[in-house]
Amino acid sequence: MKTLIIFYSYTGKTRELAQTLATKESADIIELKDQKRPSTIGAYVVGSLSAMRQKQAKLQPFQADFSAYEKIIIAMPLWAGFPAPAFNNIIPALPSGKQIEIIITSGSGNSGDTQKRVQTMLSEKSCTLVGFRDVTHISRS
Numbered sequence: 001m002k003t004l005i006i007f008y009s010y011t012g013k014t015r016e017l018a019q020t021l022a023t024k025e026s027a028d029i030i031e032l033k034d035q036k037r038p039s040t041i042g043a044y045v046v047g048s049l050s051a052m053r054q055k056q057a058k059l060q061p062f063q064a065d066f067s068a069y070e071k072i073i074i075a076m077p078l079w080a081g082f083p084a085p086a087f088n089n090i091i092p093a094l095p096s097g098k099q100i101e102i103i104i105t106s107g108s109g110n111s112g113d114t115q116k117r118v119q120t121m122l123s124e125k126s127c128t129l130v131g132f133r134d135v136t137h138i139s140r141s
């Protein structure tokens with residue numbers, strides 16, 4: 001099965017997870033990158049608001065032929081209870097009818113509402129949420 005993992009990471013945790021998973025699943029991997037990395041305050045204030053309002057991030061252009069994959073995994077950090085704004089850049093690019101798996105990384109692991117929100121956002125593209133995981137970051141310090 002051809003698998004694509006597409007992810008965004010601000011502080012590196014989601015990147016680490018996505019890269020490990022891509023190796024394990026022999027998946028193709030695409031990282032969504034900011035045009036300009038937001039400052040910490042920018043991420044918490046502007047970024048969180050954008051996430052809550054489901055607004056897109058200013059990203060470097062990316063290309064993904066989603067239709068070429070049988071399995072698509074989107075990995076995103078949780079920002080203010082929503083997937084980080086880069087998630088909203090992916091949704092319009094998804095072909096309708098796709099089955100999508102979501103991996104959220106978060107500080108709390110408390111994403112019951114997030115799953116419902118993501119499901120709603122995907123259903124607008126007639127996509128189906130076939131897997132949802134919230135991976136709480138465990139500090140190694």
Ligand SMILES: Cc1cc2nc3c(=O)[nH]c(=O)nc-3n(C[C@H](O)[C@H](O)[C@H](O)COP(=O)(O)O)c2cc1C
Pocket residue numbers: 008009010011012013014015043044045047048076077078079080081082105106107108109110137
């Ligand atoms: C702007 C911002 C907002 C966040 N909001 C939440 C939140 O609402 N709930 C939570 O559990 N963690 C929150 N976090 C923590 C991140 O979701 C968590 O550390 C995540 O694993 C970071 O992934 P990354 O290193 O790939 O960016 C937030 C982090 C940032 C930077």
